[in-house]
Amino acid sequence: MTTATQPLLSVRDMTKVYPARRRGSAPVRAVDGISFDVAPGETLGLVGESGCGKSTTGRTIVRLLEPSSGSITYDGHDISHLSQRELKPLRREIQMVFQDPHSSLNPRQTVARIISDPLLVQGSSAADARRRASELMELVGLIPEQIDRFPHEFSGGQAQRIGIARALATGPRLVIADEPVSALDVSVQAQIVNLMERLQRELGLAYLFIAHDLSVVKRVCDRVAVMYLGRIVEIGAKERVYTAPAHPYTRALLSAVPLPDPAAERARERITLLGDPPSPAAPPPGCTFHPRCPKAQDKCRSEAPVLRIAAPGEARQVACHFPEAA
């Protein structure tokens, strides 16, 4: 394991299957047996393209969804199948930040109400909750005097700060951030990234940072997991995964990201994958990446690779029959 201490969050063989909507259509295995840990105070980045199951993973961990199988352990307690009532104390501990700040804030509530709601639910008095909301506004870089304003009076970046303040209200130790900056203007994204990094340092938060933007994830995370069609295909320390990707998908993904540097763009070698990610309702047999993989062999078409240590002496794991030499 990468950490000596007990992990804060431990996910084992978790699957989430959505039943078939119509007769004759197949159930969708949105998350298909994934395992990972998040240590206290650590950031694990979860990257992948649309439909890879990264958001379903996040929502299952906060138990907005119930896993179909496998386990989710938080701070030593199995929370996989707790009832809504049993989950209530857990809601203090695990909070979520969403992509679109304006659609995840109630437009008819003031900022005071939005931020103090989680505290009221957890039993705080109205006066305490309001005082705490004001402190939180200051903590996330908002002006506490604006506490009685409504979300539409704030810009996108400020609204995301409100979303973060709400997530921090109950003093969580784990924050699931699902694409927290991708709806923001480019010039505002860095503000929110810096804010999240500062809050992590000051409050000792652990983040599960879900995003499709590999540059942002590289910036914020300690370790990174790459998902493809419901499975983790590579997971390990950021330095290893980004500088020496072992899975062909990770390599292709990294090489597809445009660099804001025309000279570097001209110099680099790009691996262009053909086709689109397949539907999770009809995953290809064997390794699900094989139809798009430049290295696919017969074995890949028939046998699904398991996630295993990529090279002796390193913690990074890869699910590939023919991983890149590290």
Place this chain on the structure above:
Amino acid sequence: MDAPRPTAPADPRQATPLRDAGEPLLSVRNLSVTFPTQHGPVRAVDSLDFDVHRGRTLGIVGESGSGKSVTSMAVLGLHTGAQVTGSITLDEQQLVGLTERELNRLRGRRMAMIFQDPLSSLHPYYTVGEQIAEHHRVHFRSGRAVARRRAVEMLAEVGIPEPQRRAGEYPHQFSGGMRQRVMIAMALACEPELLIADEPTTALDVTVQAQILELIARLQQDRGLAVVMITHDLGVVARVAHEVLVMYGGRAVEQAPVDTLFAAPAHPYTRGLLDSLPRLDDPDDAPLRAIPGSPPSLLTPAPGCAFAPRCSRAASAAASERLRCQTEPPVLSGPAGHASACHLPTYEGAPS
């Protein structure tokens, strides 16, 4: 699906012949677009000048509200109810002031546009083949069979496998990337010379984005297309553009060839954007140098430079300079080929 094939394409720009010695295909001068609103007129684009040559790509970069999409809509004459002033010439033909009928003869035939979200730009009730063929029938008065054949050819050209069969399918049966290919096929079916691409890959996954950008580059090369690429992503600009126009608050803040712009940005907004981006090829230790504040509201434009309230260069300047930034709108100017609209620009070799 096709057999997978790894490719290491050369830079699309290098293979593009330099044909810009002649007249520009698209020439925009002093373009302004004003919308009447209940809060008074809003000037979404203010005094814009740019040229696009055949075989070249102009990247227009900006954030929400910068005016980049309004500009592209103005070129196609798609603004109804807005006041469009200035001059837009396509191959020396003036477009501002044309009637809808005259514009319809040009749209699709000489200039075409692709959008961010192909699903909302395609009609859900018609097959993609019918939708592409319709363009051909309208512009060339061709018969059904000819138009249909042309549609299939176009689908093949944009890399859709089994084009004959897929021409008979509906938009919802295509994936996001394939739908964007259909849009491109439709845009190029009548051989336009100018292609305006408004955030064409923003809704796509990064591996699919790479495919679409390569497709556009290949088609540009084959046909000598002039391309206007509108995007918020500086990485996309660095990959495909020859020239770049950076917009902020409805105005051009910097215009330069792509290498110059990225290597030596003169405007503090361009500089700030580049500094604030997390990059795959950078170390991650220092905090990102974020630009404070938010993009400006066009409803209440600042009296001076639109960027002044967020500008670190203005903030650290002498009081008289700062006052100038806050009160006097800067004029776009600078050395040949590298203009910026800033009272305190930084040009290489001659820092202010």
